[in-house]
């Protein structure tokens with residue numbers, strides 16, 4: 184599965200989770216090389232295999248997910264959410280809206296997943312820091328990114344910029360859009376299925392190697 188934490192304020196945060204069918208995206212699938220400008224107009228190659236068989240595909244899996252979260256590393260003070268079902272209708276995603284958090288404080292979480300009938304998968308741990316009170320002065324740095332191309336990955340597991348950004352210890356990263364182009368690279372995302380599951384999918388484990396990490400589901 185993968186997780187990401189966003190919309191962090193001094194008291195709240197949203198933890199995004201998605202259950203994937205495999206620990207990593209499909210690195211051995213059918214690759215359609217190039218970008219749209221490499222092909223004559225209206226002669227773009229089309230995906231002729233199921234989307235899950237394309238290189239970079241990351242199909243989801245139905246199941247259940249819940250979170251434990253608190254301010255201690257060992258989660259000894261943690262609260263636990265209800266189990267939430269995820270299915271194809273939600274692209275196997277659930278967003279946990281956490282509230283009542285402590286200002287300017289490290290928070291730790293562990294997501295648990297299971298199959299639809301409750302068979303445990305694995306767990307994944309993460310952490311984030313809430314914003315300080317709006318009235319509290321402070322110095323901080325943050326990162327901004329946009330306009331990312333799937334073929335421009337710096338290494339097989341993602342874009343090198345993310346470890347570089349993380350090394351700067353930013354307070355947060357602002358992802359402003361065009362996270363991964365769906366129209367420049369092949370196959371062009373001409374359907375919701377291709378946009379969600381096809382190459383460069385932002386839900387793929389490893390696509391954002393530092394900000395979204397993955398664990399085997401089985």
Ligand SMILES: [Fe+2]
Pocket residue numbers: 329330331360361
């Ligand atoms: Fe762009």
